[in-house]
Amino acid sequence: MTKAVPKRGAAPRTLELQRFMPYRLAVLAEEVSRSLAQLYADRFDLTRQEWRVLAGLADMGEIPATDVAEYATLDKMSVSRAVASLEEKGHLTREEDPGDRRNKILRMTPSGAALYAKIAPLALAREEYLLEPLSPADRAAFERIMSTLLARARNLQRRG
Amino acid sequence: MTKAVPKRGAAPRTLELQRFMPYRLAVLAEEVSRSLAQLYADRFDLTRQEWRVLAGLADMGEIPATDVAEYATLDKMSVSRAVASLEEKGHLTREEDPGDRRNKILRMTPSGAALYAKIAPLALAREEYLLEPLSPADRAAFERIMSTLLARARNLQRRG
DNA sequence: TATTGTTATACTCTATAACTATA
DNA sequence: TATAGTTATAGAGTATAACAATA
Numbered sequence: 001m002t003k004a005v006p007k008r009g010a011a012p013r014t015l016e017l018q019r020f021m022p023y024r025l026a027v028l029a030e031e032v033s034r035s036l037a038q039l040y041a042d043r044f045d046l047t048r049q050e051w052r053v054l055a056g057l058a059d060m061g062e063i064p065a066t067d068v069a070e071y072a073t074l075d076k077m078s079v080s081r082a083v084a085s086l087e088e089k090g091h092l093t094r095e096e097d098p099g100d101r102r103n104k105i106l107r108m109t110p111s112g113a114a115l116y117a118k119i120a121p122l123a124l125a126r127e128e129y130l131l132e133p134l135s136p137a138d139r140a141a142f143e144r145i146m147s148t149l150l151a152r153a154r155n156l157q158r159r160g
Numbered sequence: 161m162t163k164a165v166p167k168r169g170a171a172p173r174t175l176e177l178q179r180f181m182p183y184r185l186a187v188l189a190e191e192v193s194r195s196l197a198q199l200y201a202d203r204f205d206l207t208r209q210e211w212r213v214l215a216g217l218a219d220m221g222e223i224p225a226t227d228v229a230e231y232a233t234l235d236k237m238s239v240s241r242a243v244a245s246l247e248e249k250g251h252l253t254r255e256e257d258p259g260d261r262r263n264k265i266l267r268m269t270p271s272g273a274a275l276y277a278k279i280a281p282l283a284l285a286r287e288e289y290l291l292e293p294l295s296p297a298d299r300a301a302f303e304r305i306m307s308t309l310l311a312r313a314r315n316l317q318r319r320g
Numbered sequence: 321t322a323t324t325g326t327t328a329t330a331c332t333c334t335a336t337a338a339c340t341a342t343a
Numbered sequence: 344t345a346t347a348g349t350t351a352t353a354g355a356g357t358a359t360a361a362c363a364a365t366a
Contacts, residue, residue: 014218015280017232021287021302022196023212027233028306029189031313036182038320047355052183058174066324072177073187078356080326102324102365120175127181130312134305141301142181145294146188152290153191160198207332226347238333240349262342262347323366333356343346 032130039122044115049074049082051119057092057108058116064103091115192290199282204275209234209242211279217252217268218276224263251275 017023033048040051052072057063060071069079083106086092091112097103108116131139177183193208200211212232217223220231229239243266246252251272257263268276291299 013277013280015215015284016219017212017215020215020283021291022192022283024306024310025189025192028310028313029185031310031317032182032185035313035316038317049356052177055175055177055180059176064324075357076325077327077358084326100324100366104325117173120173123180123182124175126316129316130309131181133308133312138301138305141298142305145298145302145305146184148293149290150184150188150191152293153188153195156195156286156289157191157198209333224347235334236348237335237350244349260343260347264348321366324364325362326364327362328360330359331357334354336353337351339350340348341346342348343344 035130036123036126039126040119044119046119047082047085049078050086053079053082053086053106054091054108054112054116055120057106057112058120062105062107064097064105066103068106086112195290196283196286199286200279204279206279207242207245209238210246213239213242213246213266214251214268214272214276215280217266217272218280222265222267224257224265226263228266246272 037048040046040048046054049072052074053068056068056071060067063071065076065079065083068074068083069076072079074082083092083094083104087094089111091109093107093109094104095107097105134142197208200206200208206214209232212234213228216228216231220227223231225239225243226236228234228243229236232239234242243252243254243264247254249271251269253267253269254264255267257265294302
């Protein structure tokens with residue numbers, strides 16, 4: 001016997017990182033993120049923020065920067081910098097909203113749309129590769145579990 | 161009808177970030193990470209790396225830095241810096257391994273053990289709060305799914 | 321006064337690699 | 344030659360806040 005076995009119901013005094021969900025989740029997300037970054041970063045020279053902004057515009061059309069931030073779970077500085085970089089590369093344009101001139105309406109250029117059209121199917125293929133060994137039931141469970149945990153984590157943060 | 165519905169079997173031309181697993185996973189992991197960092201960072205002034213090193217020593221006992229790196233999925237520089245900081249704070253000591261003097265054996269001090277003893281139960285309580293709404297079946301499924309996806313993501317990266 | 325977006329600053333993380341001391 | 348660990352450096356990400364223009 002090399003390890004003390006905690007009594008049933010007693011809290012263990014140490015925590016095994018390998019069994020600790022937040023740790024496992026962090027490691028998993030990092031690896032998945034890396035496997036996707038091989039695509040948009042290595043092959044297409046986009047940061048994660050740029051990739052998310054591009055995906056937002058492709059999905060939502062012409063929208064102000066604030067909406068992109070919300071859509072892509074980015075803060076406004078990240079969006080501002082990603083947008084500046086995408087504009088330099090010619091993948092989007094910024095226009096003032098005539099209705100509210102504080103807003104900058106973002107719009108993909110043909111170059112941006114073409115870039116997105118190349119990346120999106122490859123990204124979806126990678127997602128499908130990752131999910132392939134999971135049964136439909138497991139995929140559904142995973143969706144549910146992620147939603148539950150996300151709400152729970154945000155709740156926990158609010159409590160401090 | 162505001163959105164085109166792809167034909168059955170046809171690949172969609174755009175990807176909705178909100179349904180894209182790698183994106184959802186990244187957002188979830190970030191929120192879970194934040195909710196844990198409130199503990200070790202805000203309350204106990206540890207970086208994530210320091211917290212992982214501490215957990216490694218608590219779980220594994222006196223081990224060389226290389227083993228901590230493997231245990232905690234950190235690279236050797238991260239371990240080196242976390243260890244230097246923990247040593248400064250008096251939470252661990254470094255000793256040369258008489259068997260192989262390249263090795264530095266890490267050992268928690270009473271102060272480090274006391275710190276860990278304060279954090280670990282709180283960390284486990286946070287994990288339990290997060291998992292609480294999940295059924296035992298969902299918890300088991302989640303474990304399985306995370307293992308499967310991790311292997312898959314590493315595989316994907318190897319292929320490039 | 322509040323909001324959209326930009327800019328500045330500082331800090332953390334990450335990645336690569338050079339370096340040391342040992343083996 | 345190879346390994347354990349340290350140090351240096353540069354790049355990317357994140358957080359806070361000050362700021363300009365507009366509402």
